[in-house]
Amino acid sequence: MTYSQADRHFLPYPLPQIIGHEVIVAIPDSHALLKDADFAAVEINNNCRQISCPYCANNTLPTQCPRRITMGINTWPGGLAPFMVVPVENMIPVPRNTLSLLSATLIEPFAAALHAIDSSSLQQSDHVAILGTGKLGLLAILALDGRRRSDPKLSDIRITAIVREGNLQHVSLAKSFGADHIISVPKSEEGEESALANLEFDVVFDTSGNPKGLHRAISLATREVHLKSTHGQPVFGMKHWTEMVVAELALIPATAQNLISRLAWRNPTAPARLSATREKNMNIYVAPSAADQLPTELLNHSEYTLYTDLSIAEADAALESGTLGEHLLSLGSRLPRFDAAIVSSPEDVDAVVFPSQFHDKSLVAPRGAIFYLSADSSRINENAMELLLQNGTIISTSRCGDFKRALQILLQRDGDKAELIGNKLQQLVTHRYSLSDLPLAMEVARGNRVDGNKPVKIVVDCANVF
Ligand SMILES: [Zn+2]
Structure with a gap:
């Protein structure tokens, strides 16, 4: 569970809704179809699968089927409940003795982060920056590192994490997840300005989740800004960024x-x-x-x-x-x-x-x-969109990822070590609660209550498996 799940009212879907879209399901020993796994991640998109649907037929773009329902987000009741219904084809088994149960709870957001990396225009020798090192930023770092381990063409990309000064826990996580450089940015506007002055990156992944972050990302990127978070606020005179991300559209000068x-x-x-x-x-x-x-x-x-x-x-x-x-x-x-x-x-x-x-x-x-x-060159100074146009920087967006693809990357070994890179994910789980403590978990996720460390990922155990 994350803050975004606790505050999802800006998503364009009807309420009420049982939330919970990052779900791991224990598999009973007797299950014939899922014999080689103890647990499965639940793929959250359930498309219509009709032969007459141009999105579903030939597997063209099933994750964007207009009749899809999305677990915990749109119509399909999610995981924060004692019971839920899942089609067996949405159960993606995690091979036995690979990922830990806690690491597996992050497959869904990792898949989304990996999809962002996969759908960007990464090229050989690119210098890439991740703006924001919350959960999504850290996952994007791990996904980038996983990509360069698996793709010889990208083996020499460099990864820079841009982190708020003083956030030592996230600095050490960013390094452990694969960041080559860390830039610490002071909280003050002038401090941020001077820390980032004259820096340029080929691609910037903006996971900051705020309009200022998007402005900053555009000033740092020479080719592409990839936008992954949906904050629901207007930027550059445009209101519908959330819908843009949901449809995975790109804005190109x-x-x-x-x-x-x-x-x-x-x-x-x-x-x-x-x-x-x-x-x-x-x-x-x-x-x-x-x-x-x-x-x-x-x-x-x-x-x-x-x-x-x-x-x-x-x-x-x-x-x-x-x-x-x-x-x-x-x-x-x-x-x-x-x-x-x-x-x-x-x-x-x-x-x-x-x-x-x-x-x-x-x-x-x-x-x-x-x-x-460009509408009118005389508007250039008034209109941030015109500045974007002058830079020529593309803004691309993406949404859900593919769980099987995520497992491919996560099940790689960490260099010569026996450990899988995917088991780094469990470091993000800062809190665990039972379902009866759900109200407390929600308050901690929202930041209204403090319970130990600042939360990154909160796991709620609905099936008493821990
Ligand atoms: Zn369809």
Whole structure:
């Protein structure tokens, strides 16, 4: 259980909801399907699995199936209860004598952190920074280290953790999880400014969970900022960051360079979402305000179909009626939404991400891209989005991960040692409670009560296994 689970009211899902989406289940000895494991992690997405669903058919993008329910988050009752119902295919067994039970309780958030690393544009010799070393930041460090151990192309990436001064516990965890450098940042604004002045990183993972962190991440990154946390607050005049993260959309400055190299849709499930591989018949929605400023680089590429004559509301209505989606599928889109959009104001980014109060679907397909075109150079000093555009930095986002992929990384040995890198995770478990102490656990998670150390990960034992 984490703070985010205790305070989930800003998520766009109906309440009430039994929470608990990081769940480990003990497996009875007699279970025929799960013989080689004592416990299993529960995969939290349950998609519709209908052959007629473009997200589920051919396994195109099942984690984004519009009819999915999500354990402990949306409709499907979660783990903070004496009983729960889980389809057997959502049970991901943890091989016997590998991860400890406590380490396994972190598979879900680790999978999400790893998915962030996998869906970013990491390249050989990159210098990567992790901003924020709360639970998510530490998991991202371990995921980066796991990636470079398993992927020869990334073996020389360097990992820098940016930590608040005085947070000694997290400094030692960050080192143990694989950070090569630690930068301690004073709490004061001026102190932070001077500690980070003139630093540059190829990719910055912002796990700070606050709008200032995102500004900071953009000032530090030369190529990409990956946004993983959903704080629900407006930044750069945009309100719908949470929905952007849920749909795993990327916001890309529409520089000529980015338009040519980033307009990619190789495979919506492939990690290299922003690769340079282009396909024909990319369907791109162009907001009316951007239509007369399209760069010639784009107009000259005949493989893209541009939709320039629909307002955002008209495009949403046509997609909701189903006809436009069918048309896009027939022209080569893998999902019945636009592959990308081009807009020229923060308001239009918001409207493309969240076009209607009546549903939660973006105009752009999940894992698609929104290109942001400069509206008016005279606004540059007033509008932080324009600064972003000048830098050319991509903001990418991601959500849930894949548990089997997470286990692949976690079950690697730690160099010559016998221990698995995944068993470092148990160091994050700071508190354990029984289910009858749930009210206390919630108060500690919220920071309203102190019970020993500052909490990182709190485990609630609903089945008396400890
Ligand atoms: Zn589906």
